[in-house]
Amino acid sequence: MVSTNRLCHAIAVQAIYEAHMKVPRSPARGAALTAALALGLLLPSLAYEQGLTYEPQQGESAGSSVQEQMPPAPDHPKTKVKRAKAKAKAATAPRPAQPLQNASDAANAPAQCTGREDVLGTSRTIAIGAPNGLEVGLKTYPRTLKLEDHEVILTFDDGPLPETTGKVLDALKAECVKATFFLIGQHAAANPQLVKRQIREGHTVGHHTWSHPSITMRGLSDEAARADIAKGIAADEHAGYADPAPADKPHVPFFRFPGFADTKPLLSWLGSQKIAVFGADLWASDWLEMTPEAELKLIMSRLDEAKRGIVLFHDSRPSTAAMLPDFLRELKARNYRVVHIEPGENAPDLEEAKPGWTSETEATVGRVMSKLLSRAKTESARAKKPEAQ
Numbered sequence: 449m450v451s452t453n454r455l456c457h458a459i460a461v462q463a464i465y466e467a468h469m470k471v472p473r474s475p476a477r478g479a480a481l482t483a484a485l486a487l488g489l490l491l492p493s494l495a496y497e498q499g500l501t502y503e504p505q506q507g508e509s510a511g512s513s514v515q516e517q518m519p520p521a522p523d524h525p526k527t528k529v530k531r532a533k534a535k536a537k538a539a540t541a542p543r544p545a546q547p548l549q550n551a552s553d554a555a556n557a558p559a560q561c562t563g564r565e566d567v568l569g570t571s572r573t574i575a576i577g578a579p580n581g582l583e584v585g586l587k588t589y590p591r592t593l594k595l596e597d598h599e600v601i602l603t604f605d606d607g608p609l610p611e612t613t614g615k616v617l618d619a620l621k622a623e624c625v626k627a628t629f630f631l632i633g634q635h636a637a638a639n640p641q642l643v644k645r646q647i648r649e650g651h652t653v654g655h656h657t658w659s660h661p662s663i664t665m666r667g668l669s670d671e672a673a674r675a676d677i678a679k680g681i682a683a684d685e686h687a688g689y690a691d692p693a694p695a696d697k698p699h700v701p702f703f704r705f706p707g708f709a710d711t712k713p714l715l716s717w718l719g720s721q722k723i724a725v726f727g728a729d730l731w732a733s734d735w736l737e738m739t740p741e742a743e744l745k746l747i748m749s750r751l752d753e754a755k756r757g758i759v760l761f762h763d764s765r766p767s768t769a770a771m772l773p774d775f776l777r778e779l780k781a782r783n784y785r786v787v788h789i790e791p792g793e794n795a796p797d798l799e800e801a802k803p804g805w806t807s808e809t810e811a812t813v814g815r816v817m818s819k820l821l822s823r824a825k826t827e828s829a830r831a832k833k834p835e836a837q
């Protein structure tokens with residue numbers, strides 16, 4: 449029950465974002481918002497009673513409604529041993545190269561994609577390093593990656609899930625498009641074949657915590673948040689690579705915070721490990737229930753307004769999987785070009801936000817978190833004084 453509430457709350461947090469964005473009014477939007485707000489009030493009081501510390505639990509998961517039907521992801525009994533060995537090795541070794549992403553896939557991809565005019569394709573690749581830390585994405589940070597007009601970077605969160613991620617990969621493959629996936633570690637552990645496929649097909653596989661807790665990283669102690677992030681990276685590594693790297697030196701040092709709810713200590717911790725933090729410049733609001741047609745219309749209208757940027761989707765969402773083939777065709781029809789990102793050594797070219805910029809996600813996360821915590825406090829106090837009621 450608590451687990452379900454926490455799951456639902458993740459949707460609530462994201463849906464509440466929507467109240468602050470320009471989404472066409474629709475019955476679906478109204479219903480989703482009402483439901484999300486109502487569910488948000490079913491606060492996971494247990495989390496508060498536990499001091500908001502993270503204790504991995506079987507079946508604990510969050511991030512999308514699809515996950516509520518997912519079986520609990522198995523743990524990795526061998527992870528500790530392998531990581532310990534890898535850590536010893538990593539003390540002197542540089543960050544591992546990208547053997548699967550670059551070398552072996554380069555052999556496959558060009559034969560099917562090079563020179564093809566009938567597909568969208570991938571126009572260029574930016575190598576991204578974070579020697580001094582890096583935070584990009586205008587929804588959260590006052591800077592983003594420097595792109596030309598009509599250049600987009602496609603990112604997908606919360607997978608991989610068997611119901612939807614394969615369809616997303618099929619659509620990308622059909623158009624020779626490379627994207628970036630931010631994985632939930634539990635899902636990677638449960639679906640390693642999908643992680644391997646993502647890497648084999650040349651996509652970049654970044655990280656998005658182990659459990660995607662509905663109270664976000666901000667609702668956990670710093671120690672618990674670090675543990676959840678590291679566990680997620682380790683799970684992604686073990687799922688995807690024959691030579692899993694330690695969590696502080698992953699093959700792909702890219703990370704996205706669930707709900708964009710970062711903290712200063714976590715940002716500086718990630719920065720100290722040269723792990724780049726990605727927000728987004730625009731999104732499809734695909735956490736809301738909508739038809740694939742409505743989602744396509746919404747993202748294209750936002751893209752035509754923004755003209756470029758890092759786009760956030762969820763490969764866990766059926767509507768996104770269903771609309772993706774049309775979306776990619778529409779990008780080609782409107783002369784958009786897809787830019788791929790992959791790990792590199794140097795800091796990338798950045799574009800600063802326009803004067804007057806404010807963080808859209810910070811305003812919402814702050815408001816939602818304060819409501820969550822005060823509600824948790826009230827419920828905790830009530831639980832301690834049952835005789836008073």
Ligand SMILES: [Zn+2]
Pocket residue numbers: 511605606656660706707
């Ligand atoms: Zn997420």
